[in-house]
Amino acid sequence: MLITGANEHRESVIKLLDSAKLPAQDLPVSLDSFFVAIEHDEVIGVAGLEIYGNYGLLRSLVVLPGYQNQGIAGRLVAKVEDFAGQNNLKAVYLLTETAFGYFNRKGYEKIIREDVPVPVQASTEFSHVCPVSAIVMKKELI
Template sequence: MASPSPGHAVRPAHDADDGPARELLTAAGLPLGGLGDSWRRWVVDGSAGLDGVVALERHTGVGRPVYLLRSLVVRPDTRATGVGTALMRAALAGADAHEGGRAAVALLTETAVGYFERFGFTATTREALPQALAGSAELSGACPSSAVAYWRAGAASS
């Protein structure tokens, strides 16, 4: 796994980051639907704007809250230097801290299959994801049906 360098400082996103974040996501072909409703977003600053973005949606329903990790993108000329790893760790730590233990997190991806196992995710089927996620923009159409679903189970006590 790439080690995040000390230079990849992750911070919570501000309103002013919304436009640059959407530009990065659009350039990578990732869906924007529902992004504004996400629970929290994090960014890494770079010399030419944002170097990376990630967002978490938090869905509640029957049982424990479930998070949907989405909108992970790193500026192309900064990839493979640990920015994605730093963003993933920050997002998962944020969810875990909020739940007081390991949070349940799902994601869908077409473009980064094989990336998420290193963060404790396993590939699954979309149908196996919790019903609480069904109303999310990604599961209700923004992500193509060919996207691979990943799941990181939460702690029983979280």
């Protein structure tokens, strides 16, 4: 399995997000900070990072059902976090309705929306796409 940049795989990323009922309509024009997992020339997973000043927003993490529970999501999250670190981000935030336990095991802590930096709060994920009921999580980067 190969983890690589997502720019050349936009259509596959959109198809994968749609299949998982995750938002794709607000994807950035450039997917420079999105990564895909590829197996047999097929995109089987994706994870993205939106950058807002010194902070990142982890979004769009999905792995095809037939490839789940094989560590692919973990490798994608690690790639996003590594990218965030290389770009000197202070923390990564995310919203989840279904994966609190997963991200908690990855070192993310539940926080309240008001503790999220204003630029991240202004993102479409926070302001329009994800419901208010979504759990907000944060991971400090060293």
